[in-house]
Amino acid sequence: MNVFLSIVVAAVAVFVVSSAWYVVFAAPRAAMLGTAPSADRPPVRNVVLELLRSALVASVIAGLAAHLAISSVAPALLLGLVLFAGFPFVLLTGSVLWDKVNWQLAAIHGGDWLLKLLVISLIIGLFR
Numbered sequence: 001m002n003v004f005l006s007i008v009v010a011a012v013a014v015f016v017v018s019s020a021w022y023v024v025f026a027a028p029r030a031a032m033l034g035t036a037p038s039a040d041r042p043p044v045r046n047v048v049l050e051l052l053r054s055a056l057v058a059s060v061i062a063g064l065a066a067h068l069a070i071s072s073v074a075p076a077l078l079l080g081l082v083l084f085a086g087f088p089f090v091l092l093t094g095s096v097l098w099d100k101v102n103w104q105l106a107a108i109h110g111g112d113w114l115l116k117l118l119v120i121s122l123i124i125g126l127f128r
Helices: 005-025 025-031 044-067 073-086 088-097 103-126
Strands: none
Touching: 005 025, 005 044, 005 088, 005 103, 044 073, 044 103, 073 088, 073 103, 088 103
């Protein structure tokens, strides 16, 4: 599979996985934010922007995977874990430590990022 197609597949896959993640955690997330869970579909603009964000992350991971010659499951998953530890985990724990962000809310977002990075890394790694 060419790199462009793997990036598109990864972006769409993590959009679906992330959407499902936030459906599961909609009620607790809304409670922490002091809002009601919304059954409304997000605006098309937000969907397009989220797909573009996912494609950007997938592109960066594809570049790293190519540079590191990652082309199998174990190294791809390790890459996803390392990226999670080095970036979203550090950023989210910093927001809890310094900005008093609710740790449960940070954990919801952290779980989403962990899934995203593992799924993207796996797809990119498998199709290189």
